[in-house]
Amino acid sequence: MKVAFIGLGVMGYPMAGHLANAGHDVTVYNRTATKAEQWCQQYKGNRATTPAEAARNAEIVFTCVGNDDDLRQVVAGPQGVFSSMAQNAILVDHTTASAEVARELAVIAADKGLQFLDAPVSGGQAGAENGVLSIMIGGEPAVYERAAAVIDCYAKSAKLLGPAGSGQLAKMVNQICIAGLVQGLAEGVHFAKQAGLDAAAVFDVIQHGAAGSWQMVNRHQTMIDDQFDFGFAVDWMRKDLKIALDEARSNGAQLPVTALVDQFYSEVQKMGGNRWDTSSLVKRLDS
Structure with missing residues (x-):
């Protein structure tokens, strides 16, 4: 297929690469x-000077940018x-944004004779580079069926x-769950150290039991080693949690733990940890 990819950040860069490696134009x-x-030097593809130029004649346009305002732009x-997409072409948005902007863009797309899917992703930079992202999708079934095989180029799991807006709502669920998990893991690491245990040995055992999670498997050792200069930044997590908390105020959901962890992340920011990985929650305990 002829496709366009808008936004080559830590996620978009390798995702677009998987599309090129699969033979798409x-x-x-x-x-x-x-x-x-740099991307064009590494992969077979073309560079445009505007989003409109990139999208011209594309069957599917992918976007992966920073926030609602970036996405609207x-x-x-x-x-x-x-402004340039062909009739019946599909916009697949991988940005983590609000459900409100997803619904807004879906309406505009329909008015222009275009199709729209909101499709935020989970799996981090490693998931994007290895092509094993989890993708939560909102939109019409017929549109998803047209785009599914292309999305699968970098997906381990994708579901309508x-x-x-449903994809964005599901991503909020994802971030809500992660916030609680990371705080629990931070407290576990902190407790193990204070108790005089070999923390690495403890987590080597318990990660295979009921307490196990992706966060535990991938982040316990870097927490122990006080390493946070990688991964999903605290600033990005606070952006995502704000989206979830705003939506909760709208739909009546109660998120007391999420709100508390969001405040903990604000303390990490005050420590200078804006770009630290989200596992840096343990820093506020160890300090």
Whole structure:
């Protein structure tokens, strides 16, 4: 297929690469042009100077940018992809954004004779690089069926969960669960150290039992070693948790632990940990 990919951050860069490696005709756009040039040197593809140029004649346009405002700009702005997409082409948005903006863009797409899927991802940079992301999708079944085989280029699991906005709501569930898990893991690491245990040995055992999780398997040792200069940044997590907490105020859900962990992350930011990995919650305990 002829496709476009807008946004070559730590997730989008390898995702677009998987599309090129699968044989798709890929045109990329990135706000920092040097990153797009680097991508074109590494993969077989083309670089555009605007989102509109990238999307012209594409059957599927993928976006993976920072937040709601960034998304509106690259999609519905003067040089956005909606200004040039062909009739019945599909926009697949991988940004972690609000359900509100997903529904908004779905309406605009329909008015223009275009199709839309909101499809936030989970699995981190490693998941993107290895092509094993979990993808939560909102939209119409017929549209998903058209895009599914292309999305599978970088997915371990992809599932349609309901109408537009459902993917973003599911991503909020994902981040809510992660917040509680990371805080629990941080407290476990801190307790093991204070108790004089060999923390690494403890987690080598318990990660295979009922307490086991992706966070425990992948983050317990770096927590123990006080290493946080990698992974999903605290700033990004706070952005995602704000989206979830705002949605909870709208739908009446009670998220007391999520709200508490969000405040803990604000303390990590005050420690200078804006770009530390989310596992840095343990720093506020050890300090």
